[in-house]
Amino acid sequence: MTLTLNINGQDHPLDIDPDTPLLWALRDNLGLTGTKYGCGIGQCGACTVHIDGQAVRSCAMPVEACAAQRVTTIEALSPDRSHAIQRAWIEGQVPQCGYCQSGMIMAAVALLKENPKPSDADIDAAITNLCRCGTYPRVRAAIKAAAGIAA
Amino acid sequence: MGKMDLSRRGFLSLSAGTGFTLGFGVLPALGAAAPGFGPWIRIAPDGMVTALTNVSDIGQGTHTGLAQAVAEELAVPLTSVRMELAPVEKAFHNKSIGNYAVYGSIGLRTNLRPLRLAAAGARQMLAEAAAARFAVPVDQVVMRNGQALHAASGRSLDYKDLLADAAKLSPPAEPKLTPRTEWKVLGQPLLRQDIPGKVDGSTVYGIDVRLPGMLTAVVTHAPTFGGTLVSVDEAPALAVRGVRKVVRLARALAVVGDGYWPASKGLAALSPQWGPGPNAGIDSDGLSRQLRDAAMAGKGYSFPGSEMPGTNVTATAQAMAGAAHVVDTLFEVPFLAHATMEPMHCAIQLRADGAEIWLSTQTQSDTQAAVATVLGLDPAKVKVNATPVGGGFGRRLEHDFAVQAAHLIKALAADGVTVPVKMVWPRETDMRAGYYRPAVASRVRLALDANGMPMGMRCDNANPSLLEHTGLTISGGRPAGDWSVGMGIVQQSYAIPALHLTWTRVDPGVPVGFWRSVGASQNGLFLEVTIDQAARHVGVDPVDYRRRLLTGKDRALTFLNKLAAVAGWGRTLPPGHALGFAMGEANNAISGHVVELSIPEPGKFRLHRIWAAIDPGVVANPNAVEAQMMGGTIFGLSAALAGEITLKDGTVEQSNFDSYPLATLAQVPPMEVLVIGNNTAAGGVGEEGVPSIAPAIANALFALTGKPITRLPLTRAGWAMV
Numbered sequence A: 001m002t003l004t005l006n007i008n009g010q011d012h013p014l015d016i017d018p019d020t021p022l023l024w025a026l027r028d029n030l031g032l033t034g035t036k037y038g039c040g041i042g043q044c045g046a047c048t049v050h051i052d053g054q055a056v057r058s059c060a061m062p063v064e065a066c067a068a069q070r071v072t073t074i075e076a077l078s079p080d081r082s083h084a085i086q087r088a089w090i091e092g093q094v095p096q097c098g099y100c101q102s103g104m105i106m107a108a109v110a111l112l113k114e115n116p117k118p119s120d121a122d123i124d125a126a127i128t129n130l131c132r133c134g135t136y137p138r139v140r141a142a143i144k145a146a147a148g149i150a151a
Numbered sequence B: 001m002g003k004m005d006l007s008r009r010g011f012l013s014l015s016a017g018t019g020f021t022l023g024f025g026v027l028p029a030l031g032a033a034a035p036g037f038g039p040w041i042r043i044a045p046d047g048m049v050t051a052l053t054n055v056s057d058i059g060q061g062t063h064t065g066l067a068q069a070v071a072e073e074l075a076v077p078l079t080s081v082r083m084e085l086a087p088v089e090k091a092f093h094n095k096s097i098g099n100y101a102v103y104g105s106i107g108l109r110t111n112l113r114p115l116r117l118a119a120a121g122a123r124q125m126l127a128e129a130a131a132a133r134f135a136v137p138v139d140q141v142v143m144r145n146g147q148a149l150h151a152a153s154g155r156s157l158d159y160k161d162l163l164a165d166a167a168k169l170s171p172p173a174e175p176k177l178t179p180r181t182e183w184k185v186l187g188q189p190l191l192r193q194d195i196p197g198k199v200d201g202s203t204v205y206g207i208d209v210r211l212p213g214m215l216t217a218v219v220t221h222a223p224t225f226g227g228t229l230v231s232v233d234e235a236p237a238l239a240v241r242g243v244r245k246v247v248r249l250a251r252a253l254a255v256v257g258d259g260y261w262p263a264s265k266g267l268a269a270l271s272p273q274w275g276p277g278p279n280a281g282i283d284s285d286g287l288s289r290q291l292r293d294a295a296m297a298g299k300g301y302s303f304p305g306s307e308m309p310g311t312n313v314t315a316t317a318q319a320m321a322g323a324a325h326v327v328d329t330l331f332e333v334p335f336l337a338h339a340t341m342e343p344m345h346c347a348i349q350l351r352a353d354g355a356e357i358w359l360s361t362q363t364q365s366d367t368q369a370a371v372a373t374v375l376g377l378d379p380a381k382v383k384v385n386a387t388p389v390g391g392g393f394g395r396r397l398e399h400d401f402a403v404q405a406a407h408l409i410k411a412l413a414a415d416g417v418t419v420p421v422k423m424v425w426p427r428e429t430d431m432r433a434g435y436y437r438p439a440v441a442s443r444v445r446l447a448l449d450a451n452g453m454p455m456g457m458r459c460d461n462a463n464p465s466l467l468e469h470t471g472l473t474i475s476g477g478r479p480a481g482d483w484s485v486g487m488g489i490v491q492q493s494y495a496i497p498a499l500h501l502t503w504t505r506v507d508p509g510v511p512v513g514f515w516r517s518v519g520a521s522q523n524g525l526f527l528e529v530t531i532d533q534a535a536r537h538v539g540v541d542p543v544d545y546r547r548r549l550l551t552g553k554d555r556a557l558t559f560l561n562k563l564a565a566v567a568g569w570g571r572t573l574p575p576g577h578a579l580g581f582a583m584g585e586a587n588n589a590i591s592g593h594v595v596e597l598s599i600p601e602p603g604k605f606r607l608h609r610i611w612a613a614i615d616p617g618v619v620a621n622p623n624a625v626e627a628q629m630m631g632g633t634i635f636g637l638s639a640a641l642a643g644e645i646t647l648k649d650g651t652v653e654q655s656n657f658d659s660y661p662l663a664t665l666a667q668v669p670p671m672e673v674l675v676i677g678n679n680t681a682a683g684g685v686g687e688e689g690v691p692s693i694a695p696a697i698a699n700a701l702f703a704l705t706g707k708p709i710t711r712l713p714l715t716r717a718g719w720a721m722v
């Protein structure tokens, strides 16, 4: 069955099963491997993308459910790593192995869009992504830096 | 990348094929100074410096630290230096470990000094070449920013214009290292070179590798360790669109498809029948009893002093006999999974005369040899492409997944498949595949004299044999004693005059392996909870008690005092709050934690703040060291809070992050990290944050309740963090 996904501003007709999670359409059919597989059950957030601006865990989102929506992945956050969150991430030296960071960044971007000055409690509630390397303190600091909140 | 010509005895050579590039080969002159590693540095015609290393950067910033060292000694900006993994060939093995791998925080420990020496030697040769061109004595030449300068005449030459001349010189016998007081690049908190690619999704990890025509294989294992595949009806998988093949492996089943989703859908459609194998009876409750009984019996292998530094059986027995009081505690910790965020995987392609693999690994040469064995190839015919790694923590020291990929491609080749295949383990397969941190029980007895000072300590351990399970180069040749048993217990600075360690092998058949900080991950708890009990017995503040044990041990004492000071040890705390302290030594580094916590209601504690400190000797990049300390702390926190792998009827009960929870952002309190550099030899950084967080929490709980924590995770000890 062919369905069309709008990914990073472009329409992509895809001949795949409608129950295919968006994650695997991105990674295997479109070669957008910046979005990561960590658990496949919505637990870790490594696969976080934006659907119409909202942070969504793409491993738990069948492609048929996002056919009419705009999907943004880490690759299209900015052309040159200039998004405020990306800059804060580099400045704050957040990533370690980096594997969870695409998802972290997408979650953080969505948070700031909704809530430009999040409190610590807001960050706690919004950033439920798992990071095995333990980058959380720097994730928190970088979100605050990007939001212009003194640490 | 051009191949190094290692047969040349000369230091510098113009390497053919890469134009005007200098190859700094293995240095005979550096043999004594750099026993472990032949350093290799190239300077390209545009002045870009490429330095080779044989340690992967698995997320610690190791390569940036090494690049800083090269930039410092060569007097070039950091932006002109890039690190590259040396080819996986014998000549490039790390001589300090006898293979090509990274573990035990060896990255900077084995590569920093040799690379500094090589870069410093190169700088001196370039300076000499410049001096000849300027016709001045070499001590009038200043090297800066990739240029040789002669201040008096205002002349300058770029390195790239000196390469040909420098190549004709002999290397200095003893290159002069830049003294620490003059460091401008090394030791600075500079931005890591790998991070930009990690904020835009462009870094290609092993699991991301895509090859022309590639298929994807998804694997499930027999539910019991050693279980076998009896039968499977392949039809339901083959009926799934996009599924190409079902492959029966000895103890596993793989479905191969056009991508991960069709393959995993196919796998889910199958109902394989598994034979239980010899280990179907393993049950965590029974194992726990077995471990505890064996530790109490204490009849295991007694390590002689020749195997375990500082042990003395007779002296310890005398200490026990003459003690005024013995602190006697039975500890127990569970199996733990590494749970790297990137699951195990391996892409593989057969070629006419060999094979090529792509994977995230910590152990290139062992993997190469093991894959070659399966395929009946010479190891040199297996090209290993080690990609950026989505977390290692010791799990990627194993190569079970690469071996499986080799068996898989062999079976597929026999079936006429010629395309490359990327094998990927679903999280559930990854978590249940074993190579866990061993489950351990240990009875620790600390004999105290009439003044409450230690006379001797005996530790009776019971656990599986870590070394026999892993089968890696680094594990070999220790049939009787498993040295990991002593990690974090032996070679500590505390004044404990006699030590006796025993090990009873209790091995139910669960594969165990190296887990970030290895033996210290449990022994840190055992030792530090014991020390706090001794301090309480004599009625002395636990930090003051440790000061007594560290009299005359300047480095450790200084460390303790700095950590205590930064945490405000001894200050008046809010009512109901307590501090807990723990420290330890491994890998030529000292690390420790202080936590502040309170108990809002019975069985629940709140962690208010964490202070962590590390003295890794040389601090190549304080920012990266801080990150490692934070990361190690949180890794240890996950284990302390709820981490455990348990088995029922031989089957692992956990399978994903819902049943094996990791610490979350919201759970981690404000954390302060103190990085102390004392400029001795480079020590470890990657593992050092792990061992002392659990005992720091345990000791704070002990301070509030008077009851020692003897079991992890804390949920098993009746504690939940709120």
Ligand code: FES
Residues within 6 Å of the ligand: A036, A037, A038, A039, A040, A041, A042, A043, A044, A045, A046, A047, A048, A057, A058, A059, A060
């Ligand atoms: S892979 Fe989607 S939440 Fe973990």
Ligand code: FES
Residues within 6 Å of the ligand: A095, A096, A097, A098, A099, A100, A101, A130, A131, A132, A133, A134, A135, B059, B341, B390, B391
């Ligand atoms: S940076 Fe490694 S998992 Fe988060």
